[in-house]
Amino acid sequence: MSAHIPTLDIRRYDTDRAAFVAELGAAYREWGFVGIRGHGIAQSLIDGAYEAFRRFFALPAEVKMKYHVKGGGGARGYTPFGVETAKDSRYPDLKEFWHVGREIPRDSQYADVMAPNLWPAEVPDFREYGYGLYEALDALGSRVLRALALHIDLPETYFDDKTNFGNSILRPIHYPPITAPDIPNVRAGAHEDINLITLLVGASAQGLEVRSHAGEWVPFTADADTIVVNIGDMLQRLTNHLYPSTTHRVTNPPGENARKPRYSVPFFLHPNPDFLIDVLPSCVDAANPSRYPQPITAHEYLQERLREIKLI
Ligand SMILES: O=C(O)CCC(=O)C(=O)O
């Protein structure tokens, strides 16, 4: 068992595939989290997106609320403070966020469950950078899924046609400075992600913690050139827990650091809405019988989980 969460260079997928897939697979089976370097996403795209998101969150509350869709479950546009609440938590998280979804033709078979995007007119760069980052992380996520597929003896391209219309979400988050002493809320309460995998770009400020097998909270503050990629509940279910969806949280920093805001941008990579999450036969044997005899579509599963976190 390694004592810390590994970071691997994804360029090795092309130069040193067998060893890379083995190391990546082992790291995920142990931690559910890995840092990915050498991903090729331009720093200028990441910086430009962060700057556009920061400018949006700095707008007055009433301007931001123009982009809040009542009854929309936060699926697109802006969600204010005090809404999302981790499943077993009494207090809402200390965050506001925006959701960018996939751009699809409005006559697509998925149009009824994948609403059009909103874009804030006050920040002209938001769309270009926001969707640029969406597409870059979607492509990187597909590369990680190829390696994850090979590690469990699936064809390399197994996930390609199951995620090409994935209901994936880019979520710029702003955690504002914490000024009140002794508040019971945390920036993000302990939770597992719902989707297949999550790619977290540039969460350079401290605060993210990952629960180890032994039940200890392990801080994971990635280097600036590293994208954190973790397993979500849908992939855990599909693989009968071979790939674990690891509990994580964002703590309130101690002392003066609490007065610094935190920005982070997770990309929640989802399968196509009609993908049937049915435990892979290769992940079941006599010692590990299926934990989920009942399959469920990705869309139904998502609806169940959004109700649990009070988004719908
Ligand atoms: O802010 C972070 O670094 C993590 C956020 C997170 O875990 C989430 O939104 O699911």
Ligand SMILES: [Fe+2]
């Ligand atoms: Fe998360």
